[in-house]
Amino acid sequence: MGEFDFDDQSTVIQLQDVLRLGADHVVRAAFEFRHNEVNTTPFEGGRISYDTPSFSGMWNWTISPTLAWTNAVRFDSLTLGRAGTAPAGYPFPNSAWTGNNLSQWGFNSGLVWKASGDDTVRLLVSRGIALPSLANLGSFIVITPDYNSTGNPDLRASAVMNYELDWDRQIDAIGAFLRTALFHQRTTDIISLSGGFVAGPPVYYTSANIGSSNATGGEISLRGAFLSSWHWGASYRFVSVTDRFIPAARNAVAFTDFEHVTPQHQIKGNLGWALGAWEADAAVYHQSATQGLIPTPIGGGLVPVHAYFNADARIGYRINDNLTLSVSGQNLLEARQIQTSGPAIERRVFVNLAATN
Numbered sequence: 001m002g003e004f005d006f007d008d009q010s011t012v013i014q015l016q017d018v019l020r021l022g023a024d025h026v027v028r029a030a031f032e033f034r035h036n037e038v039n040t041t042p043f044e045g046g047r048i049s050y051d052t053p054s055f056s057g058m059w060n061w062t063i064s065p066t067l068a069w070t071n072a073v074r075f076d077s078l079t080l081g082r083a084g085t086a087p088a089g090y091p092f093p094n095s096a097w098t099g100n101n102l103s104q105w106g107f108n109s110g111l112v113w114k115a116s117g118d119d120t121v122r123l124l125v126s127r128g129i130a131l132p133s134l135a136n137l138g139s140f141i142v143i144t145p146d147y148n149s150t151g152n153p154d155l156r157a158s159a160v161m162n163y164e165l166d167w168d169r170q171i172d173a174i175g176a177f178l179r180t181a182l183f184h185q186r187t188t189d190i191i192s193l194s195g196g197f198v199a200g201p202p203v204y205y206t207s208a209n210i211g212s213s214n215a216t217g218g219e220i221s222l223r224g225a226f227l228s229s230w231h232w233g234a235s236y237r238f239v240s241v242t243d244r245f246i247p248a249a250r251n252a253v254a255f256t257d258f259e260h261v262t263p264q265h266q267i268k269g270n271l272g273w274a275l276g277a278w279e280a281d282a283a284v285y286h287q288s289a290t291q292g293l294i295p296t297p298i299g300g301g302l303v304p305v306h307a308y309f310n311a312d313a314r315i316g317y318r319i320n321d322n323l324t325l326s327v328s329g330q331n332l333l334e335a336r337q338i339q340t341s342g343p344a345i346e347r348r349v350f351v352n353l354a355a356t357n
Contacts, residue, residue, distance in 0.1 A: 005039075005041050008134065009036070009038070010034065012034050013034075025059065026058075027059050033052070038139045039139065042140075043142075045084050047084050048151075049081045049134075050078050050081065051078070052076055052131070053076075055074070057073055058073075059072075071109045071110075074106045076103065077101065082153070087143055089200065089202045090204075100153055104157045106127050111124075118169055119167070120169075121167050121168075124163070124166070127161050130157065130191065132157065132191055135193070137155060138153055139151060140193075149204065151206065152208060158187060159188050160185060164182065165182045166180065166181045177223050178222055179219075181218060183216070187214075190211055190213060191208075191210075192207065194208070194255060195207070195210040195245075195246060195256075211243065217238050219236070221234065221235035230271070231272045233269065233270045234268070234270075237267075241258045241259045243259040251302065252302045253301075254299060255299065256300075257293060261302070262290065264288050265287070265288035267286040268283065268285045270282065270283040279315070283311065283312045285311075287307060288307050291303060302341075310339075311333050315328075325353050328349070328350050328352065329350070330347070330349075331348065
């Protein structure tokens with residue numbers, strides 16, 4: 001198959017201007033031009049490129065002392081090109097790239113309301129764009145006696161719509177700060193390095209837009225301090241993910257799976273102390289059971305990752321204004337613990353001497 005050796009070259013030009021219009025309005029206009037090109041690999045002889053002019057603008061409006069609104073928009077127009085040779089039987093001629101255009105709008109809008117001296121509410125809506133990479137678009141060409149794979153010049157850009165409602169509150173009675181958030185996110189035209197198919201001979205497996213994914217959840221966190229020397233924090237996060245993938249990409253076969261590899265529950269807590277030259281911190285964390293991606297003979301696959309609980313800690317002594325000695329440990333509760341589909345995470349202890357100017 002050969003080794004992958006990407007030689008990516010980029011040229012970027014950026015211009016922007018920021019103007020204040022009166023006391024309540026700030027606007028920004030920007031232009032960016034990007035030229036990217038890369039060789040084909042491991043099969044050599046071709047070069048994939050794109051030119052992307054991008055236009056963006058921002059408007060911040062202070063509506064009142066307690067209400068502000070910020071809006072930003074961006075337009076990208078990616079035009080593809082390909083030059084050079086391709087292997088015999090390659091399913092795409094150079095003309096499949098030439099002039100092929102991807103144009104997309106993205107935006108974000110945020111309304112911030114200072115409801116009281118202790119309460120702040122934020123409403124956020126955004127649309128983000130993920131343009132295909134040059135690898136997705138065809139810079140990899142893998143040829144073996146049993147398997148051929150490449151990118152795809154006909155990919156669409158992936159779009160992410162996000163809706164979020166946040167509430168922050170200062171709780172003076174217990175010296176704490178509360179942050180809550182509810183969100184919903186929808187991603188369409190998800191890009192994967194596999195999932196497509198071009199009939200031969202020879203047969204080629206290609207990059208593809210494999211479907212959509214929805215994520216809905218929330219987070220609540222508290223942080224505070226007490227007795228002048230102590231600080232603490234706690235948070236809980238819940239998220240539910242549902243994928244809608246094409247048959248060729250289900251069950252992680254295309255090495256992409258958000259529904260099964262995202263833990264639904266995450267809990268974190270920390271407690272710290274500092275007095276004079278001494279400081280100490282401890283943190284605990286819990287993650288609910290999930291699954292992890294692994295390679296298989298037919299592509300990707302899933303293996304179970306059990307729920308786990310572990311802790312980190314650190315103690316430090318400031319020798320002088322420029323020198324601090326510390327001892328810290330990670331994953332202290334078990335010598336080895338499975339936290340992903342990769343190798344077990346080992347307990348680690350570090351002794352560190354840090355010097356600053």
